[in-house]
Amino acid sequence: MSLLPFMIFLPFIFAILTPFIYKMVTPRIHTGWFVVIVPLTVFLYLLQYIPVISNGNTISQSLPWVPSLNINLTTYLDGLALIFGLLISGVGALVVLYSIYYMSREREALHNFYVYMLLFMGAMLGLVFSDNILVLYVFWELTSISSFLLIAYWYQRKNSRYGALKSMLITIFGGLAMLSGLIMLSMMTDTYSIREILSKVHAVTEHSLFPPAMILLLLGAFTKSAQFPFSIWLPDAMEAPTPISAYLHSATMVKAGIYLVARFTPVFGGSSEWFWIVSGVGIITLIYGSINAVNQKDLKALLAYSTISQLGLIMSLLGLGSASMYFGHGDESTVYAFAVLAALFHLINHSTFKGSLFMVIGIIDHETGTRDIRKLGGLMSLMPISFTLTIIGSFSMAGLPPFNGYLSKEMFFTSVLTAAENPVFGMKTFGMIIPWVAWIASVFTFIYCMILVFKTFTGKHRPEKIDKVAHEAPIGMLIPPIILAVLVIVIFFFPNVVSKNILQPALMAVLPGLSLSEMDVTIKPWHGWNMELYMTIGVIIVGSIMYKFIKRWMFLYDVLPKSLSLNHLYNRLLEGSERASLKVTNRYMTGSIRDYLVYIFGFFILVLGSSLLFSKGFTMQYANNAEVSIYEGVLIIAMVISAFAVLLSKSRLTAIIALGSLGYLVSLFFIIFRAPDLALTQIVVETVTAALFLLCFYHLPELRKEVSRISFKMTNFIISLGVGVIVTLLAMSANNHRLFASISGFFEDSYTLAGAKNIVNAILVDFRGLDTMLEILVLSIAGLGVYTLIKLQLAGRGPKE
Amino acid sequence: MNPNDVILRSVTKVAIVIILTFSIYLFFGGHHNPGGGFIGGLSVAAGLVLLYLAFDIETVRKNIPVDFKKVAGLGVLLAVLTGMTSIFAGKPFLNQTFGYFNLPVFGKTELATAVLFDVGVALAVIGTAVTIILSISEDG
Numbered sequence: 001m002s003l004l005p006f007m008i009f010l011p012f013i014f015a016i017l018t019p020f021i022y023k024m025v026t027p028r029i030h031t032g033w034f035v036v037i038v039p040l041t042v043f044l045y046l047l048q049y050i051p052v053i054s055n056g057n058t059i060s061q062s063l064p065w066v067p068s069l070n071i072n073l074t075t076y077l078d079g080l081a082l083i084f085g086l087l088i089s090g091v092g093a094l095v096v097l098y099s100i101y102y103m104s105r106e107r108e109a110l111h112n113f114y115v116y117m118l119l120f121m122g123a124m125l126g127l128v129f130s131d132n133i134l135v136l137y138v139f140w141e142l143t144s145i146s147s148f149l150l151i152a153y154w155y156q157r158k159n160s161r162y163g164a165l166k167s168m169l170i171t172i173f174g175g176l177a178m179l180s181g182l183i184m185l186s187m188m189t190d191t192y193s194i195r196e197i198l199s200k201v202h203a204v205t206e207h208s209l210f211p212p213a214m215i216l217l218l219l220g221a222f223t224k225s226a227q228f229p230f231s232i233w234l235p236d237a238m239e240a241p242t243p244i245s246a247y248l249h250s251a252t253m254v255k256a257g258i259y260l261v262a263r264f265t266p267v268f269g270g271s272s273e274w275f276w277i278v279s280g281v282g283i284i285t286l287i288y289g290s291i292n293a294v295n296q297k298d299l300k301a302l303l304a305y306s307t308i309s310q311l312g313l314i315m316s317l318l319g320l321g322s323a324s325m326y327f328g329h330g331d332e333s334t335v336y337a338f339a340v341l342a343a344l345f346h347l348i349n350h351s352t353f354k355g356s357l358f359m360v361i362g363i364i365d366h367e368t369g370t371r372d373i374r375k376l377g378g379l380m381s382l383m384p385i386s387f388t389l390t391i392i393g394s395f396s397m398a399g400l401p402p403f404n405g406y407l408s409k410e411m412f413f414t415s416v417l418t419a420a421e422n423p424v425f426g427m428k429t430f431g432m433i434i435p436w437v438a439w440i441a442s443v444f445t446f447i448y449c450m451i452l453v454f455k456t457f458t459g460k461h462r463p464e465k466i467d468k469v470a471h472e473a474p475i476g477m478l479i480p481p482i483i484l485a486v487l488v489i490v491i492f493f494f495p496n497v498v499s500k501n502i503l504q505p506a507l508m509a510v511l512p513g514l515s516l517s518e519m520d521v522t523i524k525p526w527h528g529w530n531m532e533l534y535m536t537i538g539v540i541i542v543g544s545i546m547y548k549f550i551k552r553w554m555f556l557y558d559v560l561p562k563s564l565s566l567n568h569l570y571n572r573l574l575e576g577s578e579r580a581s582l583k584v585t586n587r588y589m590t591g592s593i594r595d596y597l598v599y600i601f602g603f604f605i606l607v608l609g610s611s612l613l614f615s616k617g618f619t620m621q622y623a624n625n626a627e628v629s630i631y632e633g634v635l636i637i638a639m640v641i642s643a644f645a646v647l648l649s650k651s652r653l654t655a656i657i658a659l660g661s662l663g664y665l666v667s668l669f670f671i672i673f674r675a676p677d678l679a680l681t682q683i684v685v686e687t688v689t690a691a692l693f694l695l696c697f698y699h700l701p702e703l704r705k706e707v708s709r710i711s712f713k714m715t716n717f718i719i720s721l722g723v724g725v726i727v728t729l730l731a732m733s734a735n736n737h738r739l740f741a742s743i744s745g746f747f748e749d750s751y752t753l754a755g756a757k758n759i760v761n762a763i764l765v766d767f768r769g770l771d772t773m774l775e776i777l778v779l780s781i782a783g784l785g786v787y788t789l790i791k792l793q794l795a796g797r798g799p800k801e
Numbered sequence: 802m803n804p805n806d807v808i809l810r811s812v813t814k815v816a817i818v819i820i821l822t823f824s825i826y827l828f829f830g831g832h833h834n835p836g837g838g839f840i841g842g843l844s845v846a847a848g849l850v851l852l853y854l855a856f857d858i859e860t861v862r863k864n865i866p867v868d869f870k871k872v873a874g875l876g877v878l879l880a881v882l883t884g885m886t887s888i889f890a891g892k893p894f895l896n897q898t899f900g901y902f903n904l905p906v907f908g909k910t911e912l913a914t915a916v917l918f919d920v921g922v923a924l925a926v927i928g929t930a931v932t933i934i935l936s937i938s939e940d941g
Contacts, residue, residue: 676835680827684843688930695937755899755913757833764837765915765922769895772918773880776925780873783929787870790936 002061004075007042008129011122014038015115022111031110032100039092039121046085053082054501056508060131060195070192076131079505083344084128084252084259086502087351091251092121094480098359099243101477102366113153117244120146124252128259132192133182140178140220143256144171147248151240163236166570170223170233178220178260184213185267198266198512205271214268217260218277225257227315228285231308232566238300242362245300250307250354258311258347261318262510265340269511270325272424279319279419283437285312290444294451294550295557299361299371302448303354306397309445310350313412316438317343320419324511335418337511341499342411344506348498349396349404349491356484357393357452360386363473363481364456368466373451378461383472385482387457392485398449398543399442399536404491406536412438413532439535446543447550454547598719605722608730618729621736631672639665650709652697660690677760806855813855820848828923832911838919842926849931858935869935873928880921883914 014035022031049059063073077085096117103110123142130136144167152164186192188207189200197204204210221227226234237249248254261278268274289309296302321340327333363386364379365371380387392403399409416438420431463469472478491498546553562568588599612618642665645658663686670679747759747767756762764772824844831837852861887896899913 677837677840680835680840681843684840684847688843692937754897754915755832755911756915758831758835758837760835761831761837761919762915764839765918766897769884769897769915769918772922773877773884773895776880776922777877779929780877780925783873783932784870786933787936790940 002059003045004059004061004077004129005063005073007045008075008122008126010042011038011118011125015118015122018114018118019111026110027105030100030105031114032096032103035114035118036093036096038118039089039096042125043086043089043093046082046089049077049082050501053077053079053505056505065135071134072132073135074131074193075129076195077129078509079502079507080259080262080509081128083348083502083506084255085125087348088121088124088128088252091247091351091355094355094483095243095247098246098477098480101474102243102362103241116146116149116153120150120248120253124256127256131194133186133194134192137175137179137182140256141172141175143253144168144175147171147253150244150248151237153241153244157239160239163239167233167237170230174220174223174230177216181213181216181220184209184216188213194263201267204267211273214274217264221257221260222281225254225311225315226308227257227281227312228288229566231285231289232570234308235301235304238304242358242365246355246358246362249304250358251351254307254311255347258314258318261315265318265322265325265510266512269322275319275322278322279316282312282316282319283434285309286316287437287441288312290441290448293448294444297373299364299373299452299456302452303357303361306445306448307354309441310354314343314346314350317346317412317415320415323419323422323424325513326424333513337507338411339415339419340510341503341507342408342415344503345411345499346408349408352484352487352491353393353396353403353405356389356481356488357397359481360389360393363477367468367471367473369468370466373455375462375465376456377459380457382461385472385478389481389485390453390457392488394449394453396488398446399539402489402492404488404495407492407495409442410532410536413535417531439539442539443543443546446539447547450543450547598715601719601723605719605726608726609722612726612729612733618733619736620732635665635668635672647710656690656693656697659693660686663689810855813851817848817852820851821845824848828919831919832913832916838922839926842923843930845923846927846930850934858938869928869931871928873925873932876921876924876926876928879924880918883918883921
């Protein structure tokens with residue numbers, strides 16, 4: 001019995017308890033001290049699985065949820081899930097620890113903060129451990145929602161709400177696309193389990209739904225992981241408290257998309273579409289993010305763009321590595337599998353250095369009161385520990401030794417170089433661009449890393465520009481980034497411990513066709529004078545020169561007009577869609593009942609007319625028709641005359657009287673068609689209606705009592721003619737489509753059945769008495785309605801008069 | 802009140818008897834001949850309207866002290882209750898029955914529960930029609 005499902009639910013259970021704990025301990029103890037137990041427990045629990053997983057075993061357990069639909073809470077732990085699980089719980093524990101010192105226990109609504117955060121943590125754990133794709137989707141949306149809540153944590157700020165809404169719209173859009181992709185997958189393979197889908201890969205690759213399912217799934221992954229062009233939400237999400245930015249928007253949530261791509265590589269990988277979309281979007285994101293990061297004035301925005309760029313790097317590596325699936329087994333497969341290993345390695349490295357960088361930026365913000373590069377400077381001697389931490393994080397991010405970023409950057413260069421020589425997927429023609437783009441992006445990465453370090457910590461300190469007196473942070477706040485920074489260095493010196501125990505099992509999960517013995521790569525910092533090293537040296541030289549003369553070329557950023565930026569497009573799209581829908585709604589919702597009647601009748605004509613036309617339902621037969629007597633002919637002529645009198649009369653009084661005569665003519669019809677009950681009722685009812693019409697007429701307001709003919713309108717004429725023709729045609733066709741004999745024969749025995757010779761009455765009170773009962777109810781309600789309308793209006797008007 | 806309505810009133814006094822009798826005939830004849838609860842009720846209402854026209858509303862109300870809203874409600878209630886009784890007899894809702902009895906005056910007569918239901922219909926129709934007409938005319 002594995003406790004894995006319990007580990008997913010532990011944060012949720014604790015989220016329920018958190019408000020009570022908060023109520024009890026505030027303001028004596030910071031709530032975070034209790035919350036930190038949760039990620040720590042999960043982390044320690046997961047650590048014990050490292051040996052199990054690295055031996056190639058996996059752990060799975062299933063709890064029934066909706067067994068009748070085959071939806072079960074199946075948890076599955078393999079190398080890939082373990083990496084993410086460790087990152088989520090490990091960084092989670094450090095972030096909670098950091099937040100204890102960052103978030104004031106007197107001023108902040110800590111219960112909200114930790115509830116949202118625990119929700120997020122549980123959702124993220126559920127996401128990576130789920131084997132069922134629908135459960136995965138549930139947790140996926142839960143991360144979107146909790147991220148939304150966390151970004152808008154300071155909901156009184158306008159920018160927070162804007163950022164939260166933006167991230168919500170984009171990630172939920174992607175989530176819904178992903179849901180449809182997942183449903184398509186389950187349609188193709190007839191299962192909801194990821195492992196079973198993997199075992200039926202052939203059903204997917206040969207199916208016609210393969211491209212749409214792939215694109216929809218990637219939409220989900222790209223929106224979540226802030227890939228181009230969906231990356232715009234991430235810089236705005238920086239309005240969240242810094243622990244949240246460190247946790248969600250650098251280490252965990254943005255990697256959910258990476259997880260998804262890695263998880264489904266065995267399904268879609270090996271096709272050229274997947275290869276080009278994933279690596280192409282990754283490369284574009286990489287260079288887009290790094291170029292934009294240089295232009296940022298806000299440290300958190302800089303880090304946000306650098307996150308985008310690094311995520312693009314990981315994504316492109318996953319794309320390049322998917323070529324391994326194409327080759328199946330053998331040496332060539334191993335060469336490309338190296339890219340996936342690099343992706344996973346950089347995933348871990350990025351979480352460590354980016355987490356520590358965010359925390360340090362949070363410290364600077366906390367201790368100086370600003371994050372603006374133009375106001376900061378000369379903090380080196382004031383905040384030595386933060387300075388050291390920033391150097392470690394930034395140099396690792398820039399890809400310099402002796403930090404772990406150097407290793408993964410070298411591996412990245414190796415991967416793009418091998419990919420450029422890839423004989424398939426048309427890499428012969430376009431392949432040469434990829435190393436160049438990667439190299440340029442690395443140069444920009446180097447530049448913004450230098451900006452991050454030197455603009456903040458060197459130069460002249462200007463105390464008058466910042467709100468607080470700058471000083472070093474309390475030790476509690478420094479411990480989490482120190483731990484991460486130590487990891488950055490330790491991983492550099494002992495990369496193969498990580499590789500053997502964590503990365504290789506994860507690689508097996510991403511590329512299941514590979515055997516471990518083939519893929520026995522030792523990661524080493526020194527591998528001779530090769531192309532990668534020259535590229536790194538080139539990055540350092542070009543980057544340093546460009547940083548030196550940064551003021552000379554910064555104007556280039558202003559060349560591109562603001563109106564072409566993605567943010568501007570997003571805002572325009574949002575405003576435009578609101579305006580357009582308002583316009584459309586105002587256009588057809590005119591408020592005029594005549595227009596609505598035109599729609600209704602127009603639809604009536606269209607639907608019934610086209611169904612008559614296309615089903616060839618219209619037939620005319622005269623065989624069953626009865627003889628037309630002279631009385632009927634005369635009556636019809638009279639009725640037509642009075643109907644036209646209603647339409648064409650100048651005064652309303654004439655119309656009312658013509659309508660009355662029409663009613664009496666109908667009762668005459670009832671008489672010649674031998675329906676005495678109907679005739680009697682029709683006469684009386686027609687009299688009453690005519691009297692009521694006259695009453696209405698008498699009470700018309702003097703002012704508008706114009707005497708005029710109904711004005712002629714072509715649309716009205718066409719529509720009324722259309723309705724008349726359609727109804728006539730329908731009635732004529734229906735007359736010829738009697739499929740069964742009438743049941744009226746049964747009612748003819750009414751004397752023996754109901755003791756009544758009057759069949760109509762017997763039907764009304766006996767055979768179909770329920771109808772009559774409800775009809776008198778309708779009548780009574782109408783009477784009461786008239787009574788209340790007339791009697792109660794005075795009470796309503798009372799105060800005004 | 803128009804004092805010159807002598808002829809109208811005199812005729813009304815005679816006609817109202819005929820109208821009401823005819824209405825009752827229509828109502829009871831409904832089972833075997835044209836007529837029934839609906840038309841019977843409507844013609845009673847027509848007779849009442851004639852009374853209202855010939856005399857004053859207040860005068861009629863004094864002589865026929867009936868609240869017609871209650872009449873309508875009573876009618877619906879009666880119709881529903883006759884339907885309910887068949888449930889107590891173990892039959893489906895609104896199951897009507899009939900039989901032939903030897904009554905002292907009428908001799909062999911057919912009695913049907915459907916007539917009770919029809920009474921409900923008639924009362925509802927009378928009540929509603931008169932309520933509508935009275936509330937509109939009182940508004941003016």
